[in-house]
Amino acid sequence: MDYHIERLPSGLLLFKITRAEKRNAVNFEVMEGLQKAIDRAQSTDVRALVVTGEGEQAFCSGGDLSVFHALRTEEEAYSMLSKMGEILYNLAVLPKPTIALINGAAVGGGCEIATACDFRIAKIGAKLGFIQGSLAITTGWGGGTLLFERIQAPHALKLLSEASIYRAEQLDQIGFINQVVDEANEAEAEQFLEKELSIQSEVLSAYKQIQIRMWEVSRLHERMMQEVRECTVLWAKDEHHQAVDTFLNGKNNH
Numbered sequence: 001m002d003y004h005i006e007r008l009p010s011g012l013l014l015f016k017i018t019r020a021e022k023r024n025a026v027n028f029e030v031m032e033g034l035q036k037a038i039d040r041a042q043s044t045d046v047r048a049l050v051v052t053g054e055g056e057q058a059f060c061s062g063g064d065l066s067v068f069h070a071l072r073t074e075e076e077a078y079s080m081l082s083k084m085g086e087i088l089y090n091l092a093v094l095p096k097p098t099i100a101l102i103n104g105a106a107v108g109g110g111c112e113i114a115t116a117c118d119f120r121i122a123k124i125g126a127k128l129g130f131i132q133g134s135l136a137i138t139t140g141w142g143g144g145t146l147l148f149e150r151i152q153a154p155h156a157l158k159l160l161s162e163a164s165i166y167r168a169e170q171l172d173q174i175g176f177i178n179q180v181v182d183e184a185n186e187a188e189a190e191q192f193l194e195k196e197l198s199i200q201s202e203v204l205s206a207y208k209q210i211q212i213r214m215w216e217v218s219r220l221h222e223r224m225m226q227e228v229r230e231c232t233v234l235w236a237k238d239e240h241h242q243a244v245d246t247f248l249n250g251k252n253n254h
């Protein structure tokens with residue numbers, strides 16, 4: 001399996017991408033697993049959902065380029081992008097606390113997954129970046145739209161437009177990372193939520209619903225799907241396919 005789902009004794013549900021050899025890149029199996037974890041998290045025996053990656057080197061390196069580079073047309077791209085866009089919307093509106101436990105590099109769609117969570121805890125020194133622009137596309141799973149919901153607009157616009165890599169400590173300063181930790185292990189996630197876990201789940205859910213209602217009014221889902229559609233157009237262009245080929249050829253020539 002390319003993912004692992006486990007309910008911890010504390011009541012946290014852990015979703016872990018287990019593709020360390022590919023820096024926990026997202027393929028269709030990982031997408032389906034994330035949706036399964038979101039569905040499982042609806043159960044009353046789950047207090048919160050934690051998303052993380054296997055190993056010490058990466059949280060998630062975004063879409064699996066060795067799989068998704070085969071998607072050439074707008075129709076093919078939209079099918080994948082919209083599937084994950086819906087899943088990240090479902091993650092964002094889960095009426096329970098969600099944490100991205102960033103155990104290593106989070107780039108591209110990996111940053112989008114982290115942005116769909118309420119909170120981001122990152123290992124000191126972890127590298128993060130919305131690098132989609134360097135592949136001649138925008139964010140395509142709704143993560144750009146969500147970023148403008150999480151941090152101040154000037155910071156969001158700069159992170160997306162620069163398409164650069166930053167360290168967790170830098171992003172802590174602008175509020176994208178909520179806590180920088182030594183290991184980014186389960187105990188640190190549980191400690192981050194320690195006070196919430198002593199509060200009735202109905203209270204936590206009611207507070208999350210305030211945010212969800214705001215997003216209903218501001219049409220978050222529609223805005224995320226518009227981002228998906230705009231990425232779809234860019235995806236099908238030669239510039240994107242050439243950028244991906246360059247990455248893959250570079251790896252093949254190692």
Ligand SMILES: CC[C@H](C(=O)O)C(=O)SCCNC(=O)CCNC(=O)[C@H](O)C(C)(C)COP(=O)(O)OP(=O)(O)OC[C@H]1O[C@@H](n2cnc3c(N)ncnc32)[C@H](O)[C@@H]1OP(=O)(O)O
Pocket residue numbers: 021022023025057058060061062063064065066068105107108109110131132135138139140141247251252254
């Ligand atoms: C809408 C979202 C959008 C999408 O595609 O759907 C995106 O997510 S666009 C962004 C796609 N992701 C990337 O461009 C990231 C590419 N990877 C890297 O930049 C680096 O691998 C990094 C920074 C994540 C980690 O660097 P490190 O030096 O630690 O590892 P290596 O680069 O040597 O990679 C090890 C191994 O993993 C394979 N790998 C890494 N990332 C991906 C990926 N996204 N898809 C497929 N495979 C990936 C890499 O090819 C190496 O494989 P190997 O067989 O050992 O050569």
